[in-house]
Amino acid sequence: MNGRYRPLVAASFFDRPAETVARELLGSFLVSDCGGKRCVGRIVETEAYPGPHDPASHAAAPIGRTARNDPMFGPPGTAYFHLNFGVHWCLNVVVGPEGYPAAVLIRAVEPLEGLETMRRRRPGRTDRELTSGPAKLTQALAIGPSLQRHRLSDAPLFITPGTKVPKSSVARTTRVGITKGTTKRWRFYDRRSGWVSRSERPR
DNA sequence: GAAACGATTATCT
DNA sequence: GATAATCGTTTCA
Known part of the structure; x- marks a missing residue:
């Protein structure tokens, strides 16, 4: 059961350009029942990886379709988890038509429900540090590549x-x-939220 | 505070 | 063999 939360209609919402979905996902709730406890976060920061023309995408044109990025080619509204720096798992939502590699990275959420469970999963952190980053929120929600x-x-x-x-x-x-x-400029966030990851790393 | 840096491993060249 | 869509700790001001 999904409790009091009603699922989005996957096809219509996610079968659109990544930029559009990234912006409109702000304010949506991400609900996880993984680990036996319900945890809910309000999405406050996203990034679009809109297609093969994007050199930063894991599915950039020179790379093509590989074992790692294959989930990005899947149907809209499905999950693509990727491992970063050998240690951190991050959650993306696959968008656009099946067969076209595009995704939206969920970079931060604001905890709404299951705070005690999230604190237990991320001991020693302040509440702001529970979910204010793409790999922090996957830990707090107990989600990863099994999904x-x-x-x-x-x-x-x-x-x-x-x-x-x-x-x-x-x-x-x-x-x-x-x-x-x-x-x-493919990053979007809710400027009212205190859970946005501020790390704009200079190059 | 801000900035530097090490961890750790799958993936691609 | 180099690189990477990050995090957490340390170091310095």
Whole structure:
């Protein structure tokens, strides 16, 4: 059961350009029942990786389709988990038509429900540090590559409409931590939230 | 505070 | 063999 949260309609919402989905995902709720405890976060920061023309994408044109990026070619509304620096798992939502590699990275959420469980999973952290980064939130929600290609309309990990972020509160910047495609402003966040990862790393 | 840096491993050249 | 869509600790001001 999905409890009191109603799943998004996957096809219509996610089968659109990554930039559009990244902006509109702000304010949605990410619900995880993994590990037997319900944890809910409001999505406050995202990044778009819109296709093969994006040199920063794991599916950039020179790379093509490989074992690692294959989930990005899957149907819209499914999960793509990738490992970063050998240690951190990050969650992406696959968007656009099946067969076309595009995704939205979920960079930060604001804890709404299951705070005690998240604190137990990330001991010694302040509440702000629970979910204010792409690999922090996967730890707090106890999610990872066992959910590779999982449909994000189904338990135990799904996205629901949540509360809409007004246009005036949406900030748009360049993406964080990449070395290619650094001029594109494909990062979106809710400027009212205290859970946004501020790390804009200079190059 | 801000900035530097090491961890740790799959993936691609 | 180099690199990477990060995090957490240490170091310095």
